[in-house]
Amino acid sequence: MRLPIIHAIYRKEMLDLLRDRRTLISMLVVPLLVFPLLFQVITRVMERMEQRSETEAKSMGIAVRVSTPSLRDALEKTGLQISAKDDLKSAVENKVVAAAVEEVPGTPPEIRIYVDSSNPTSSAAADKIRTVLTELRDRRIRESLRASAIDESVLTPFTIQRTNVAGERKMAGSIWGTMLGYILLLLMFTGGMYPVIDMTAGEKERKTLEAFLASPAGRQEIVMGKTLAAMTAIFLTAALTLASLVYSLKGTRMGGRSEQLQRVMGPIPLDAGSVALIAATLIPMTIFAASLMFAIALFARSFKEGQSYLTPLALVVIFPALLGGLPGLELTPTLCLIPIFNASMVIRAILRGDLSMINFAIALAANLVYAGIAFFIATRQFDKESILFRT
Amino acid sequence: MIQVRELSKSFDDSKRGAKLAVDRVSFEVREGEVFGLLGPNGAGKTTTLRLLATLLKPSSGTAELNGFDINRDPARVRARIGFLSGDMGLYARLTPREILDFFGKLNGMDAPVRLERMNELMTLFDMHSFADVRTDRLSTGMKQKTAIARTMLHDPPILILDEPTSGLDVPTARTIESAIVNARRAGKSILYSTHVMEEAEYLCDRIAVISDGHLKMTGTMEQLREATGKHRLREIFLDLLGYPPDQ
Numbered sequence: 001m002r003l004p005i006i007h008a009i010y011r012k013e014m015l016d017l018l019r020d021r022r023t024l025i026s027m028l029v030v031p032l033l034v035f036p037l038l039f040q041v042i043t044r045v046m047e048r049m050e051q052r053s054e055t056e057a058k059s060m061g062i063a064v065r066v067s068t069p070s071l072r073d074a075l076e077k078t079g080l081q082i083s084a085k086d087d088l089k090s091a092v093e094n095k096v097v098a099a100a101v102e103e104v105p106g107t108p109p110e111i112r113i114y115v116d117s118s119n120p121t122s123s124a125a126a127d128k129i130r131t132v133l134t135e136l137r138d139r140r141i142r143e144s145l146r147a148s149a150i151d152e153s154v155l156t157p158f159t160i161q162r163t164n165v166a167g168e169r170k171m172a173g174s175i176w177g178t179m180l181g182y183i184l185l186l187l188m189f190t191g192g193m194y195p196v197i198d199m200t201a202g203e204k205e206r207k208t209l210e211a212f213l214a215s216p217a218g219r220q221e222i223v224m225g226k227t228l229a230a231m232t233a234i235f236l237t238a239a240l241t242l243a244s245l246v247y248s249l250k251g252t253r254m255g256g257r258s259e260q261l262q263r264v265m266g267p268i269p270l271d272a273g274s275v276a277l278i279a280a281t282l283i284p285m286t287i288f289a290a291s292l293m294f295a296i297a298l299f300a301r302s303f304k305e306g307q308s309y310l311t312p313l314a315l316v317v318i319f320p321a322l323l324g325g326l327p328g329l330e331l332t333p334t335l336c337l338i339p340i341f342n343a344s345m346v347i348r349a350i351l352r353g354d355l356s357m358i359n360f361a362i363a364l365a366a367n368l369v370y371a372g373i374a375f376f377i378a379t380r381q382f383d384k385e386s387i388l389f390r391t
Numbered sequence: 392m393i394q395v396r397e398l399s400k401s402f403d404d405s406k407r408g409a410k411l412a413v414d415r416v417s418f419e420v421r422e423g424e425v426f427g428l429l430g431p432n433g434a435g436k437t438t439t440l441r442l443l444a445t446l447l448k449p450s451s452g453t454a455e456l457n458g459f460d461i462n463r464d465p466a467r468v469r470a471r472i473g474f475l476s477g478d479m480g481l482y483a484r485l486t487p488r489e490i491l492d493f494f495g496k497l498n499g500m501d502a503p504v505r506l507e508r509m510n511e512l513m514t515l516f517d518m519h520s521f522a523d524v525r526t527d528r529l530s531t532g533m534k535q536k537t538a539i540a541r542t543m544l545h546d547p548p549i550l551i552l553d554e555p556t557s558g559l560d561v562p563t564a565r566t567i568e569s570a571i572v573n574a575r576r577a578g579k580s581i582l583y584s585t586h587v588m589e590e591a592e593y594l595c596d597r598i599a600v601i602s603d604g605h606l607k608m609t610g611t612m613e614q615l616r617e618a619t620g621k622h623r624l625r626e627i628f629l630d631l632l633g634y635p636p637d638q
Contacts, residue, residue, distance in 0.1 A: 008496035012485070019484040019525075211480035211541070214444040215497040216470040385447050386403070 001224060005217050009225025010232075017195050017233060026194040027233055031187075031241035039248040049120055056098065057125040063091050063100040063114075071103060071111070074136040078128040088114050098125035101133075170352050177348030178325040183245065184238055184282065185321040185344055186314065188289045191237025193310050196230045196290065200297040201306035209388065223294070223379045230290035238282070277350045277360070284367035285343050291374035295381045298388075324348065336362040339370045392580050393420035393443065393549060397452035399604075400438050412438040414604040415452065420580045422548075425571060427595035428584040429628060435604040436584045437477060440553050443582065444474040456549050470498070473542035477553040479534055483527035487518055487537040490526065491544055498545035505544075512540040516566060532563035539567055543574070550574055550581045556590060568594060592624040600631045607631045 017023045061081030065088060066072050075082060080098065085091040088100035092114045098121050100114040111133060115126035145152055164171065203209045212222065293310055300306035317340055323329070324344025331345045342363040349355035381387055400413040413435045420426040430436045441447045443454055445465035453460055459467040482490055488509065495505035513519050516536040521529055526537065539555060552571070556564040571594060574581055585591050591598060592612060599609040608618060608631055621627045626636060 004499075005497060008493060012482070012489075012493045015489065016482060016484050206483060207476070207478035208480045208482055210441075210444075210446060210476040210478070211474065211494075211538075213446050214469060214472065214474035214476070215494060216466060216499065217497045218466060389441075389447070 001218065001221050005221045006225045006228070009217065009222060010228045013199055013226055013229035014232065017198065017229060020198060023194045023198055023233070027191065027237050028240065031191070031237055031244055033244075035241070035244045035248040050124075053120040053124040056121040057128070060095070060098040060121065060125070062125055062129065063088050063097040066101060066103040066111075067105075068103060068109070070136065071101075071133075074132045075101060075129065077132050078125075080125060080128060092116055092122060095119070095122075098122050099129060101129055170354070173348075173350075173352035174327060177351040178327060180242070180325075180351060181344035181347030182318075182321045182325045184242060184278075184347065185285065185340055186317055187238040187241050188234050188282070188286060189293070189317045190314050191241065192230050192234035192289055192293055193307070193314070195233035196293040197297045197300070197303055197306035197310065199226045199229065200294060201300035202303050204300075204388070205302045213388070219382050220379050223375070223382050227287070227290045227294060227375065227378065230294060231286045234286050234289055235282075274350050277355065278347055280364065281343050281346050281350070281360075281367075284364065284371040285340070287371035288339065288367060288374050291371065291378040295374065295378040298378070298381045320344065331356070331359045331363075333359060333362050337366045339367060342366060392422055392458075393418075393426075393454065393456050393582060395419070395439075395443070395452075395454040398439070398442060398449055398454055399451045400435075400442055400447060401450045411604050413442065413449075416601070416604070416606050417452075418599050418606065418609055420549075420582050422580055423575055423578045424596045425575050425581045425583055425594050427591040427598040428582060428601060429586075429588075429591055429598060429624075430584075430601035431632065434601045436601055437553055438604075439601070440474075440551050440582065440584060443468075444472060444551055445469055471547055472549045472551055473545070473547040475538055475542040475550075475552045475555055477557065479538040481526045481534055481537055481541075484525060486523050486525055487513075487529075487533075487540070488522045490537060491541055494541050495544055500545060508544060508546070509540075512543060515570065516540050532559055535559055535563065535567065539570060543570070548579055550579055550583075552581065552583045554585055555583070556585065556587060564590070588623070588625040588628060598624070600628060602632050 017027070058080055061083055062075070062078070063085035064072065064075055064082050065084065066075070072082075083097065085097065085100065088102055091097045092100050093116065095116075099116075102112045102114070104110040104112060113126050113129050113133075116122040141155070142152055145154070166174070203212070213219075217225075293313065296309050296313065297306045300309050320338060320341035321344045324341040325348055329335075329345065331342070331349055335345065336342045336359050346355065346360055346363050349359070395416060395418050398413055398416045399411065401409045401411045404410055416435070416439060418426070428436050428439065438447065442449050443456065443461065445461050445468050449462065453462050455461070456468045457471045459471065461468050482493075485493070491509045491512070492505065495509065500508065513522055516539065518533070518536055518540065521533050526534060529537070535555070535558075542550060542552070550571075555571070556567050559567065568590065571581060571583070575596075583591075583595065595612075597609065597611050598615060600607040608615060610618065612624065615624070615627045616622060619627045619630045621630050621636075629636065
């Protein structure tokens with residue numbers, strides 16, 4: 001194979017791809033805009049919903065049937081309008097009030113909160129009620145203890161302290177590892193789809209292949225130049241989407257409202273060493289993805305047909321990629337031989353910081369072999385006139 | 392020089408079975424000669440040209456182009472031909488200059504030689520005004536000029552042209568015809584397929600008529616006239632295909 005020829009083909013393919021609106025959208029615009037926009041919209045909608053629930057709860061108010069004055073005083077502190085209703089349950093069900101409170105006499109008396117948990121407004125009102133009632137109960141207990149000259153410390157004979165030995169990095173790696181590998185691998189197959197179809201079925205459809213094949217460039221050189229261009233597109237899409245996803249996750253409240261989760265998701269364990277190891281894992285996978293898609297898309301006579309051939313492939317990739325990110329599964333030398341799944345598990349182990357170099361080497365070697373096989377198949381396909389000149 | 396010997400090509404069709412597209416075709420194209428390959432649609436012209444351009448592998452028989460066998464030495468054959476397919480095959484998102492530069496690199500031309508040759512051809516085909524415009528924004532004539540320039544870029548000794556003037560206006564067709572005449576004068580072997588009888592009559596030194604994969608007859612215009620007793624190529628062509636003469 002001659003490097004100047006491969007380089008010329010690579011350059012031409014890249015130039016061609018970067019001038020294709022469809023490829024540009026899938027390769028640059030979608031990765032850069034979709035996640036930030038999606039997350040912004042979701043965050044805004046969530047904030048709006050929270051605000052609306054609060055406002056609605058205030059305007060709807062709560063129905064109260066309590067005889068103890070201190071309870072009524074406490075409920076007034078919620079800031080919600082208080083009213084009386086005959087049937088508390090149906091008042092909440094019919095959204096006449098946001099929630100309702102009933103004091104059932106007994107020893108001790110039971111305080112019932114009626115809430116429609118499917119309705120955020122009702123849940124918000126119930127949360128407020130619960131908070132003020134819990135504060136009142138705690139205050140009562142402390143007052144009783146003081147009146148009986150008993151120290152408050154009897155309430156806490158011992159404390160429970162859970163110490164996580166995993167450390168922040170491992171925890172972050174565990175959480176990020178379940179999704180990063182999966183997302184990266186899925187992106188490699190979906191992000192490279194348009195460029196690969198364009199340079200195979202697209203070229204057949206535009207009838208530019210004949211002149212190309214009649215040139216002194218060898219078939220292997222053509223496949224190599226095109227595969228390298230596809231690999232570049234795949235890497236670019238994956239890197240941009242990943243950066244955009246990480247930025248969006250960190251910049252919004254999508255980690256949920258749990259402070260613990262926010263703290264764990266905050267530091268993404270991506271130091272230079274981890275990035276290098278992930279890149280080393282992804283390189284054979286990129287060759288594998290590009291060559292496999294190339295061999296499949298070559299069967300198609302048109303761009304549309306190419307899409308229908310490659311879309312199911314993305315679905316095939318989802319399963320092993322997702323499985324590889326699941327916590328609890330440990331990477332063994334045998335599992336290292338399963339393509340896609342092994343890469344997903346290796347990425348998780350890299351992020352957690354507990355990667356076994358033997359497993360890494362086995363997975364890398366296996367994926368290099370699969371990449372070689374896929375490239376060989378792509379080259380063979382490109383040599384078959386029944387495929388190239390299929391009409 | 393092109394020497395075609397007993398060249399055959401059959402295609403497997405799952406619905407219709409094997410189809411013999413080219414059946415033991417033999418002919419020769421000498422240096423400094425324009426050889427016309429004429430035939431109705433589906434006669435086997437394009438398949439023959441594709442076989443010689445090594446895009447397809449023959450089922451049997453062979454051909455030598457400038458001494459290199461299409462079966463044994465396809466890479467060397469491709470380095471010695473300029474092939475123009477019937478569809479032009481231009482990259483729509485690239486400009487003519489980028490296309491020529493790309494094919495120059497594929498043909499192993501060094502930058503100074505490549506640029507000089509590109510400039511020469513752009514002047515010859517009057518392409519400077521649209522050399523940097525994307526091909527999908529060009530007229531059919533401009534595109535065909537670009538395709539011909541690409542075919543001649545590396546100055547190959549053999550030109551294989553599939554309907555080079557199809558769909559062109561008269562001035563553009565004349566430019567292309569002039570280029571073919573000049574290539575003949577430069578000693579190149581030119582294999583040429585067309586549906587335009589007047590053009591073939593005017594340009595070709597020898598003509599072969601192909602139908603259903605068989606060569607019906609090969610010869611100069613004089614030889615064809617003598618054999619058929621007809622004067623114009625159109626009449627000779629119809630006669631060889633078994634059609635009744637024009638009323």
